[in-house]
Amino acid sequence: MKAKFLLFGMMILTLIACNELEDINGSYEVVTVDGQDMAGQGITINIDMSEKENRISGNNSCNQYSGNFENPEANRVEMGMMISTKIYCEEKAKTEQLFMNQLALVKKAEYKNDHLKLMDEDGMVLIKAKRVNE
Template identity: 35%
Template sequence: MIKNVLTLVFLGVVLISCNASKTQKEDSVSKLEGTWELNYITGPRIAFEGLYPHGKPTINFDLKENRVSGSNSCNNYTGSLNVTGNKIDFTQPMAVTKRMCMDGQQGEQVYMSTLPKITSYDVTDNGKTLNFISGDIAMMRFTKK
């Protein structure tokens, strides 16, 4: 028995037969899986390295558990993942550790306050770059780790 084949038959005659494959949306969501490292964020007029002296923020997608987690450079965070096609929603509150980082506090605040503004995403460069978008404005860019 052959699986994932679509066959259109009319009056006993096969009109067309083709292999079924994942939709572009399914492929796009599956490309999120894994850990990504921030390399651009919109907004502050401080050098990127100055915002994140403790290391670049990361985000990890666990599609099986519908969870998102990561580091905002100083503290760790975790929360539920809500993705539909290329739409993504970070408006649910996330649990965040409370370590004190005096010299990285502004970057941490910028990162955590930008996430809820994100409305969609785009994975480009053969799955190596993740862009977070608000409306039609690119807000954050990550590289696959």
């Protein structure tokens, strides 16, 4: 009986975990990158998960970027190649480079309380963003 209860509990947790990223569709304003305060820098993330493909796009403080990502299981993500416009903004170049470098390292995602956390393999938060109510 205990084994059945344990198995049932594990199945429920698995189903909950698999649905974790379903609610992340939307627009976000980035508040931290690599622990640095980025609120008000104009860095945005837009996420669109669908049956055909998962897209991420936004503004990295100077340029527009976009790309695909995969969600093979639960909160795991595999970032694809990103493309970006090529405007040079001297005063924002370091911020832009930091954001794009951290975005490339993302392996996990978590959405809770209107905040999106993008993390590395070890669960360290690389990028934190707050949902923008449209």
